[in-house]
Amino acid sequence: MDEKYFAKKVEQKWQKIWADSGAFHTEIDDTRPKFYALEMLPYPSGNLHMGHVRNYSAGDALAWYKRLRGFNVLHPIGWDSFGQPAEDAAVKRGVNPRDWTEENIVAMRGQLQRLGVSYDWRRQMYAHRPEYYKFDQWFFLKMYEMGLAYKKQTQVNWCSHDQATLSNEQASGGICWRCGNPVTKKDLEQWFLKTTAYTDQLLDDMAEIEAGWPQSVLKRQSDWMGRSEGAFVDFEVKASGDTLFYCPIVDGITSASDLGKNRVRVFTTRIDTIYGVNAIVLAAEHPVIQANIDNFSAEVASKIAFIRSENTKPQDHEAEIEKDGIDTGLKAVNPFSGEEIPVWVGNYVMMAYGTGAVMSVPAHDERDFEFAKKFGLHIRQVISEPHMVHEHNTMQALALEQAMPMDGILVHSDYWNGKTSDQAKVEMTAWAVKHHFGEAATTYRLRDWGISRQRFWGSPIPIVYCDVCGVVPEKFENLPVELPETAPFTGTGESPLAKVPEFYKTTCPKCDGPAMRETDTMDTFVDSSWYFFRYTDPTNEVLPFDPAMAAYWAPVDQYIGGDDHAVMHLIYARFWSKVMRDMGLVTFDEPIKRLLTQGMVVGETFFDDSSGKRVYHQPADVTVTRDAKGKMAGAVSKDGKALKYGIERMSKSKSNGVDPDEMVEIYGADGARIFVMFAAPIENELVWHEAGIEGGVRFLQRVWRLVYKWRAALSVPLSAQNEVLDTIAECTGPARKLRQKTHQTIHRVGDSFESLQFNTPVAALMELSNAIGDIGIEPDAATEADVFAVREAITALTLMLTPFAPHTAEELYSILVGDENGMLANGARFPEFNAELAKADEIEFPVQINGKLRSRIVTSPETSDEELKKLAFADTKVREFTEGKEIVKVIIVPKRLVNIVVR
RNA sequence: GCGGACGUGGCGGAACUGGUAGACGCGCAGGUCUCAGAAGCCUGUGGCCGCGAGGCCGUGAUGGUUCGAUUCCAUUCGUCCGCACCA
Numbered sequence: 009m010d011e012k013y014f015a016k017k018v019e020q021k022w023q024k025i026w027a028d029s030g031a032f033h034t035e036i037d038d039t040r041p042k043f044y045a046l047e048m049l050p051y052p053s054g055n056l057h058m059g060h061v062r063n064y065s066a067g068d069a070l071a072w073y074k075r076l077r078g079f080n081v082l083h084p085i086g087w088d089s090f091g092q093p094a095e096d097a098a099v100k101r102g103v104n105p106r107d108w109t110e111e112n113i114v115a116m117r118g119q120l121q122r123l124g125v126s127y128d129w130r131r132q133m134y135a136h137r138p139e140y141y142k143f144d145q146w147f148f149l150k151m152y153e154m155g156l157a158y159k160k161q162t163q164v165n166w167c168s169h170d171q172a173t174l175s176n177e178q179a180s181g182g183i184c185w186r187c188g189n190p191v192t193k194k195d196l197e198q199w200f201l202k203t204t205a206y207t208d209q210l211l212d213d214m215a216e217i218e219a220g221w222p223q224s225v226l227k228r229q230s231d232w233m234g235r236s237e238g239a240f241v242d243f244e245v246k247a248s249g250d251t252l253f254y255c256p257i258v259d260g261i262t263s264a265s266d267l268g269k270n271r272v273r274v275f276t277t278r279i280d281t282i283y284g285v286n287a288i289v290l291a292a293e294h295p296v297i298q299a300n301i302d303n304f305s306a307e308v309a310s311k312i313a314f315i316r317s318e319n320t321k322p323q324d325h326e327a328e329i330e331k332d333g334i335d336t337g338l339k340a341v342n343p344f345s346g347e348e349i350p351v352w353v354g355n356y357v358m359m360a361y362g363t364g365a366v367m368s369v370p371a372h373d374e375r376d377f378e379f380a381k382k383f384g385l386h387i388r389q390v391i392s393e394p395h396m397v398h399e400h401n402t403m404q405a406l407a408l409e410q411a412m413p414m415d416g417i418l419v420h421s422d423y424w425n426g427k428t429s430d431q432a433k434v435e436m437t438a439w440a441v442k443h444h445f446g447e448a449a450t451t452y453r454l455r456d457w458g459i460s461r462q463r464f465w466g467s468p469i470p471i472v473y474c475d476v477c478g479v480v481p482e483k484f485e486n487l488p489v490e491l492p493e494t495a496p497f498t499g500t501g502e503s504p505l506a507k508v509p510e511f512y513k514t515t516c517p518k519c520d521g522p523a524m525r526e527t528d529t530m531d532t533f534v535d536s537s538w539y540f541f542r543y544t545d546p547t548n549e550v551l552p553f554d555p556a557m558a559a560y561w562a563p564v565d566q567y568i569g570g571d572d573h574a575v576m577h578l579i580y581a582r583f584w585s586k587v588m589r590d591m592g593l594v595t596f597d598e599p600i601k602r603l604l605t606q607g608m609v610v611g612e613t614f615f616d617d618s619s620g621k622r623v624y625h626q627p628a629d630v631t632v633t634r635d636a637k638g639k640m641a642g643a644v645s646k647d648g649k650a651l652k653y654g655i656e657r658m659s660k661s662k663s664n665g666v667d668p669d670e671m672v673e674i675y676g677a678d679g680a681r682i683f684v685m686f687a688a689p690i691e692n693e694l695v696w697h698e699a700g701i702e703g704g705v706r707f708l709q710r711v712w713r714l715v716y717k718w719r720a721a722l723s724v725p726l727s728a729q730n731e732v733l734d735t736i737a738e739c740t741g742p743a744r745k746l747r748q749k750t751h752q753t754i755h756r757v758g759d760s761f762e763s764l765q766f767n768t769p770v771a772a773l774m775e776l777s778n779a780i781g782d783i784g785i786e787p788d789a790a791t792e793a794d795v796f797a798v799r800e801a802i803t804a805l806t807l808m809l810t811p812f813a814p815h816t817a818e819e820l821y822s823i824l825v826g827d828e829n830g831m832l833a834n835g836a837r838f839p840e841f842n843a844e845l846a847k848a849d850e851i852e853f854p855v856q857i858n859g860k861l862r863s864r865i866v867t868s869p870e871t872s873d874e875e876l877k878k879l880a881f882a883d884t885k886v887r888e889f890t891e892g893k894e895i896v897k898v899i900i901v902p903k904r905l906v907n908i909v910v911r
Numbered sequence: 912g913c914g915g916a917c918g919u920g921g922c923g924g925a926a927c928u929g930g931u932a933g934a935c936g937c938g939c940a941g942g943u944c945u946c947a948g949a950a951g952c953c954u955g956u957g958g959c960c961g962c963g964a965g966g967c968c969g970u971g972a973u974g975g976u977u978c979g980a981u982u983c984c985a986u987u988c989g990u991c992c993g994c995a996c997c998a
Contacts, residue, residue, distance in 0.1 A: 224915065224993080231914080234997060276998060289998090329996070356996050366998045374912090375996055453997060574993090637956085638939035639921035686936070688923060693991090695923075703936050709951090759927095768925070771935035778935090854931040859979040861931055899978055904930055909978045 013712040015676025015705070019815040022830070023124055031832050032126040034082050036560045043079040044561050045071040046540050046600075048569030048577075049133075051088045054112035056119040056668045058609040058658060058684070058696060059570065065681040066606060066690055066766055067568045068125045069811035073761045076810060076831070076838040082561050083126055084543035086133035087113050090141070091532045092170065092186065095465045095504075098497040105465045106493075109136055119669060123677045124815055133542045135535035140542065141467035142488030143552040144534050147584075149470055150591055152481050156202045159479065163320075164458060166194035171500055173198070173461060178576065193320040199469055199528070200456040203579075206586050207233050207452050210579065213586075213597045220602030222691075225574040232575045234453025238277035239437045241367065241446040243288055243340040245272050245296065245351060272296050272340065272351075275362030275451050279440070280432035283421035284369040284390035285347075286380060288340045289333065289354040291364040292316040297336070297353055308334055308353075315355045331356055331379045343445040344436070345422070354379060362451045370411065377411035391416040391429060457580065459531040464495050464504040466529030474516035474523040483517045489525065503527040536577055537584035540564055540599070555593050564600045566764075571605035578603070604764055607693040609684075611658040611665060614643050614651040655695055666696055678813035679705035685812050686770040708816050711777050711809065715802060715820045721787035722799050722824065742783050743797035744849070749779040750801040751846035754839050757808045770812060776805050799824075804839040807831070855880050856907040857889045865906075873900045880906045 026032065047067035050060055064085075071083040087109075094105035113134070120127070133140055151157040165179035166172070169189040178184070179191040203210075211233055214226050272288060290297055292315040301309055311334040318332075333354035340351050356375050357366050370380035371389040380387050387408060397417050415429035424432050440446030460469065468489040470482035482489055492511045495504035505511050505527040516523040538552065544561040545553035563585075578600075585599035614630050630651060635641045643651040658665040671680040683704035688694045739747055753776040760769035780801050785794050803824055810817035810831065821836065822828050848869060853876065855863040863885035867876070877898055880886055886908065893910035900906050 227915065228993060231994065236997070238998080274998080278998080331996085356998090358997075361997045363998095368998090373998070375998075378996090451997080571992095634939065635921075636939070637921045638937085640938090683936095686923095692924090697923080697937070700923075700937055706951095707936085713951090767923090768935085771925070774935055852931075856931085856979070859930090859977090864931075897978070899930090901930055901979095905979090907930080907978055 011716050013709045018819045022815045022818045032128050034128050037080045040080040043074040044082045044565045046564045046567045049086045049088045052112040061668050062684050064125045065684050072811040084131040085127045089136040090466045099499040131543045131546045138488040144467040145470040145487050161197050163193040164196045165191045198458045198460040203457045203583050217598050228574045239279045240273050240449045242271040242273050245340050273363045274365045274367045279436045280429045281369040281372045282344050284371045284388045285367045286386045287350050287352050287368045289352045289357050289368050291357040291359040293359040294364045374411045390420045392419045460528040462503040463529050469526045471526040472523045477518045480518050533580050537580040566602045567600045568604045606690050609694045613654045613656045675705050678816045682812045685766040743793045746797045747845050751842050754841045854905045869903045
């Protein structure tokens with residue numbers, strides 16, 4: 009190699025050596041500890057973006073670090089290759105989704121390889137290949153057997169733009185997660201996976217991963233699942249006369265055997281406020297309402313119909329929806345007080361949560377308050393602040409200005425008066441149970457996972473419909489149910505598979521009679537829920553993976569990806585693992601021990617000041633002017649137009665995107681990678697500055713020159729003194745100082761990796777490199793001790809550089825040790841830390857007077873307190889400030905500082 | 912509205928359990944090399960005052976605890992993110 013650093017040459021050389029030698033191939037090895045480093049798999053769009061580069065650079069750094077620490081590292085990659093863009097391409101451009109996908113994978117794999125990411129490429133998984141999706145289907149059938157997969161007719165979230173159904177997660181906020189258009193509702197027969205059967209575990213097992221996951225992600229997950237503890241209470245319902253109405257049992261909520269058919273069940277977290285109930289409010293879709301719709305007056309019926317239709321409209325989250333509702337004329341009886349109260353339908357009650365029925369307590373709930381105000385309903389306060397209890401019980405309460413949703417002391421509640429909310433919640437629930445009109449209850453926001461998609465490019469759901477046998481699961485031995493070569497792609501709502509008779513015409517697995525296949529395919533989140541287990545055993549044809557393989561590699565030790573997957577993917581993946589545990593495939597509860605969420609990479613954008621259009625990006629098209637301090641004063645385009653500056657998410661349409669290939673071409677993979685790691689903490693947003701990357705390259709060049717400068721001197725074998733040199737006693741002056749810095753750096757870099765910091769270790773390496781450069785000794789004038797210290801420093805620097813700039817490090821390492829096979833073949837290890845050597849002989853003790861820094865004394869860190877005090881008072885500066893003052897006390901912090909308090 | 916996170920030079924960011932604020936890099940300024948430029952190298956770079964030694968101020972703002980606060984507490988302002996009537 010040359011004395012000058014040519015990134016491209018070095019990178020091509022080592023990429024070839026790595027590939028030829030299978031340097032990153034991994035197999036089970038019981039003699040070494042394992043480490044499973046995982047990054048979120050990409051969707052094969054055809055182009056890597058800088059967010060990917062950041063993600064994979066971090067994962068690769070960790071993988072390399074662990075390898076150098078002696079771990080057997082599994083570091084795989086695969087392709088989330090089912091999904092809508094491939095089908096869009098088919099609709100728009102008539103290409104075959106399979107061809108489109110495969111081509112994109114080839115392109116992106118090339119990009120990753122040019123970045124030199126150390127994957128075991130043999131273990132790639134491809135969601136769209138039958139060898140993989142066969143096991144999506146296998147899992148589906150298993151879950152069907154376990155009663156975890158079921159079909160039901162429901163209102164689904166429907167995106168009319170994408171012509172697709174969406175899970176609740178994907179329709180979060182009433183907006184399609186993919187295209188951003190409003191979501192509507194549509195009735196469809198759908199397959200569901202029973203995620204709700206695991207909600208409690210998903211919530212409770214968070215304790216196991218708490219230490220390794222970002223708090224924000226766990227918080228979002230628990231909010232998403234939305235467990236709330238409270239009670240069901242049954243209210244008897246009748247007409248204003250005495251006719252009992254027919255009340256069908258509401259789906260899934262009737263466990264009390266004596267729940268009468270003339271009762272309606274509400275869910276409340278505030279049973280203690282039940283004496284303040286002024287009405288029962290039902291969702292418009294509530295079965296009681298729907299079953300009796302013909303009994304209502306025309307006015308009531310049309311209002312209900314109106315509310316119902318409003319509910320299906322896309323919601324505008326900026327504007328608060330005004331409360332609306334109508335008195336149905338039905339009456340309900342408060343089981344505690346015997347009071348007769350009206351039954352209303354309200355637009356603010358959702359059928360999807362709880363029982364679709366609430367007891368309205370306007371005094372203590374803001375929504376109920378608003379509702380009562382609007383319709384002039386009675387408001388009664390039944391919870392009081394402790395000091396107000398007497399007033400409340402002796403005189404009528406004043407009109408409330410607002411709801412008071414706090415806990416307190418019960419008033420106007422007969423027998424329960426004087427109890428605290430906490431007491432009352434427990435005792436009143438017990439009372440309700442005793443008298444058979446209620447029970448303690450927990451409800452969740454999380455619904456079951458609807459996985460049916462009316463799409464071609466996904467795993468077919470392995471179900472057959474037979475006129476004779478009904479719904480029949482496909483036989484395991486018939487898997488995979490393969491997608492046909494192609495289908496008519498129209499972009500309309502029906503699955504393209506429904507237009508391919510060769511696909512859907514089949515025979516019944518049970519009776520061999522003619523039958524139809526299910527033509528929906530699975531949500532692609534199914535693929536990503538278990539893909540990381542497939543890496544442990546990627547070619548298994550019988551099982552998704554061999555449990556023994558997973559037992560060695562799983563769980564994932566470190567997962568890295570964007571926090572946009574905090575709720576969907578990461579809840580599904582956790583759910584899937586728990587199911588696999590119950591199937592006996594794995595033995596643990598949680599599949600991912602540690603999670604790191606990386607921040608977005610954003611771009612600088614320059615706007616045309618006159619038109620406001622964003623058209624330019626750094627550096628090619630823009631000249632930036634700065635003031636004397638370096639602050640940006642203005643920006644001008646090539647054709648002389650003034651530009652405004654802004655920061656936006658990178659994208660092609662904003663022309664502020666950065667192409668990873670281009671960066672690698674100009675600066676080299678290592679330069680790009682080290683910059684991405686260094687520029688900001690991994691969890692922060694990263695603003696891409698073209699100038700910054702040059703700093704990364706400059707650093708690599710400095711290290712390169714350093715090695716070449718010392719190369720000849722270091723190649724001289726050391727004398728028999730070698731071992732003696734490796735002690736502190738034999739090492740003084742600059743050599744001693746350098747060794748100290750080397751070992752301090754080893755410690756810092758190791759620590760940083762353990763706490764998943766990637767920016768600070770790069771800074772530490774820069775410092776070490778600066779320290780080597782600043783040693784002030786020329787190679788030809790160096791003593792043996794100097795050479796020893798420099799050799800140690802440069803070798804350590806090179807090894808520690810590997811996770812960030814593996815190609816460069818490999819090349820420099822090969823120069824240093826004279827071996828061309830690479831570090832791993834050579835058994836290279838992360839440099840060993842020596843605490844003795846890292847210790848300083850002398851340190852600077854700041855001396856403060858009243859907490860203000862006044863002087864410094866340089867002495868051994870072991871100096872006794874007495875001696876330190878003496879030294880401090882001997883200091884002229886200190887004298888100046890203590891002269892004629894009373895010394896109140898002297899505080900000495902061991903190995904830190906001296907603070908003299910004077911008056 | 913509810914919930915969470917965060918405010919440090921011109922910029923990205925350092926700072927161990929309260930102990931020398933601004934590491935490291937970018938940018939900027941000056942110098943060196945060169946016919947010239949690029950690259951490299953050297954020096955400086957929080958603000959104010961001072962020739963200098965040095966002094967004063969300084970981690971969004973205000974107060975508090977402490978010998979000592981970027982770090983802990985309270986109030987407040989601001990930014991970012993999540994949720995969407997969850998009974």
